[in-house]
Amino acid sequence: MGEGQSPRLGINHTAVAELETEVLDWRHKAVPAAQHGRTAAEFGSGSLRLSDLQTPLLTLDAAALTGNVARMARWCAEHGVRLAPHGKTTMAPALWAAQLEAGAWGITLANAAQLRVARRFGVRTLMLANGLTDPSAIRWVADQVAAGARIVSWVDSVAGVDRLQRVLDAAGAGSLEVLVEIGGRGGRTGARGVDAARTVAEAVRAASRLRLGGIGGYEGALAHSWDEAGLSAVRGYLGDFRHLHETLAGDDTYETDEVILTAGGSAYFDDVVEILGPCAGSGVEVILRSGAYVIHDDGFYRGISPLSRRDPDAADAFVSAMRFWARVVSRTEPGLAILEGGKRDLPFDEGLPIPLGIGGELGQPLRPLPGAAITAVNDQHAFLCYSDELDVRPGDVVLLGLSHPCTALDKWTLMPVLDSVADPVDPVVVGTVRTFF
Template sequence: MAYDAGRVGPLGPQHKAAPVAAWGRDAAAVAAERPGLARLPTPLVTLDAAALEHNLATMAAWARAAGVDLAPHGKTTMAPSIWRRQLDAGACGLTVATPWQLAVALDAQVPWVLAAYPVLDPGVLALLARPRSARVLVWADGADVVEATSRGLTAGGEPAQPLDVLVELGAPGGRTGARSVEAALEVARAVAAAPGLRLAGVAGYEGALAHDAGAAGLQRVRSWLGELRDLHERLAASGAYGDVPGGVVVSAGGSAYFDLVAEALAPLHDPAGQRGPATRTVVRAGAYVAHDDGFYRGISPLGRGAAGAAGEGLRAALHGWVRVVSRPEPGLALADAGKRDLPFDEGLPQVQAVRRSGSGATETLTGAQVTALNDQHAFVRLTGAAESLRVGDVLRLGLSHPCTAFDKWGLLPVLDDAGAAQPVLVDWVRTVFG
């Protein structure tokens, strides 16, 4: 068992993925029996063990071939057992998006943590001022952020070690980030002068600049990456980087355009410092580990032809399982899952297959479409062969956007193969979403 079965302990009513019959029983003992999917409740979201392992290996191979480091975004799963598998596969560290996530990553003993936001929370800054073995890198996009970070870090006196800061470059109309290279250079100068802080590189998020793989969006991303490269090169040429243990970091790359990041920034990757300051190009893609059957299937580089040396693209590892609870009129079925169970912000779930009476072999189903979600109901419109659906049948759903799927489940069953005729439970993954 590669994930959390041995750490969950007794199952109970706080675990909506656990069958009532298993309440009070140890999660590892239940998984060891390899119960069939029919024994699990609905609604349900599951992980596919084979797809997870494939995605871990595929992304690790891509990073090696591209010549970059990988610090995947931990917020996608907030599952420390999956984080461990990502680190074991070769990731140098993890990325986080809130002060609380940073604290969780440090508690999980992640060796490198990229905090992709300004850290201003007094309690977390006090934590970072103490001695620590993990390397932490935070972002700043203005002199005001630099001043606030420095003030909070040094409130209790001189920190045990300098805090590494990456200057964040943004774009007009985008999210956070200095709005020009010149503005970012001013931020770098402020970092260099601030007590307790150390200028350690540059970073940004290109995903805010485009939302598709069209030519115009890709060109916007390429143009911005050129500016980020220029910012780093100007800082390096000016001698702004001092001694940075672990190396200077140049970081970009969400889950949509990491191929373009490698295209533009991999030539800067020089951990040994043979061409100047030791520099590491770090990609932060996180959704790859679970992938999806919606947004990322259409936009991920490993879904649109950039697999290259990594071979086969990514596989969807997340699936929903919902039971038909009503056939109130022709052409309509109601299923027992809604917004509280399934992601819907980047597209509605897609019906893929059916298990007749909930226990039959998984078989492909066409003609069924989820058209709306209420809190706890899915509206499924039916045509053709899908009109044969009956109350009690279970549908397998493809999901879109893993980042808003994991947060709905504190404990997820891991199946051997969601595409098998009779999938079985082999493990559990525990998430930490507060």
Template sequence: MLQRIGRCRVDRAKVAALAEEQLDWRFKALPAAAHGLTARQFLATEPVLAQFPTPLLTLDQGALAHNLRTMADWCAAAGVRLAPHGKTTMAPALWQAQLDAGAWGITLANLAQLRVARAFGVRRLLLANALLDPAGLRWAAAELAADPGFEFTCWADSPAAVGQMGAALTGAGRPIDVLVELGGPGGRTGARDQEAALATARAIAATPGLRLAGVGGYEGALAHDAGPDGLAVVEAYLERLVALHARIAADRLYDGTGPVLLSAGGSAYFDQVARVLGAVPDTVTVLRSGAYLIHDSGFYQGISPLARGGGPAPLRTAMHGWARVASRPEPGLALLDGGKRDFPYDEGLPTVQRTREGRALTGTVTALNDQHAFLRDSGAELGEVVRLGLSHPCTAFDKWTLIPVLDDADAAGPRVVDLVRTFF
């Protein structure tokens, strides 16, 4: 019987080996002085932020530690499990930190991400999607067969999808655990009504090579703010998840060989998810919040439960952009040397905070080109480095293969104390 409740492990030696990777021109964040050194050797030189070229994305050590502890404590108090969405960072070292803090597993979104996680030995993975690629299904089955300690769960939202999965897994050994995905009108994937979801559950339960493990979904595609209407939409959706689970249980479709999982919860409404799903007896509620570790200065700052009053210790932004004033071509306009290739912009443009040396700034970023930001009405001078607040960590990390970690982003002369490797 698979318990799937104990602590998830990662291959710590493989994560530690990242410190021995040789640094060179492939990593745009680094100064030329780092080339030829390993990450460990470069950090031993005690580099400071002023040595690094612009544009640049950095993390803040203190904010990371605070957010990690805050979310772990919140989940423990709420009685729910956390499988943070690893696609946010695609950084095995940060996954390890989340697992060390008590995370139940790691969530991912596609096959390529799963392979990264398995390369670093993550033992419990939740794919918040259907896996229909036949080669991918056979790969997952082979991973399960080769490693008795590996646990893998994915989704399905239609009997047709279940049929394709079963066909690809003919003759497989250990079954793949599957959650029935319930969606909603205007949402992403997921069965659109209870009857379609129940038919999917019956198909999973009847298919060799698959095991019905519970119910899952994503409420964040149905609401986009924390106003009364948005919260009501999320509440109603979560109640539909509970009702679906009740019908599956009444039909005795669960086989009793493992815990029943109820999974929802992005980074915006996990308080509602914990309250509604966490009240269902004889189940394990698994949140998938991923942005909490980095947080931001924009979208999540306004919508996260741990930023809008849902806990005693608000999350702190752990990422900043840094860009230099490269041109002052006309009065009231400065061009920064960082743009869409460097900073996120899908959930709001960067905001101006201060210079690298700590001087307060005003002004507004009004547009981004590929490699430039248009900064209006600012006192930033030619050659000065500007610190930017950023919105949406998921589309910040994917632009950087190596990210410096500062001891304190608010200090006058921050030191670089770590380098985080990403794999997108």
């Protein structure tokens, strides 16, 4: 176990803390030139306010981050399931540490490059929610497992099983723990249906260098709404998932005393728990992989999260922890202003940004923008349409709510964390979050 490694939390806190010693400069676009040369710790020490920063800018809210992590941990504990949050949402070791400290089973990631980031920061228990097919990645994972890490990956075909076996055989490596992935028609990866998945499971059982540890899958690829059609697709898939588990358990196919059943993004985790939750216990762990909840948003997840579908402002709902600030750079047509932030700075794949307010400068009170909307984004600009009676001028700061944290944080190497509780108008910078995409 490396220096700073926590046996309880499974992350190297010394490595995470060292991020605070990074000297900030031109590589960190959220940092004004006047602050270059300061360390991340100095930048987030409370000596700066929002008004000391520059636009365009993505900020995070300290209270929202803390509250969202605690809320999800509490929900999982109350429902008797574990959580391996999908770390690809943030790729932020400091946030992973907070999630692990709140009781997470481990961290989920999507590819070998992301796994390497996690191992650099000492994360010991990892789930790769994907299949391993690249030979160098397979060998590297085998080496990490031999060194003491637990990395659970997925496989969804007999051909995938054969490939893993051949590469591990050639490398003389030990065995890998894998989950058979079940998918659904029209979905993404995953063996299509119970029979196909059962065939894959039997192939894993027959492979000398693989161990069948359970079942993985992702219901979120099958629906994008919580209307009757969307929920029917999700629940039908989860029914197949449970049937596969009951079949494999009945046939004594698993090769572990701790079977993992894992599904659940940030949109349908309540359905996952309702259908798969009764399987937990007696050597079976049901593990959710929700990742977007820690940041949440003002768009897609605000409307579909199980904790906010019916009332996005409910006391137990997640709260968006991200805000985007952009200035008006042009206003040459009536009712149209061009903002300085675009596709290189903010997400647009799950809905365009939402105007929340406008002010003269950062750190000044905002006034509402009734009826205003972002109608399009270019690489570096956004189109703000508004009614003629609104006063919008070049240099004004527009606050935008965003949709989809997974494609927001990947555009920023470092984000200031604000304390908006003490001062919601001109909050203090109380920290930073460093990402590794």
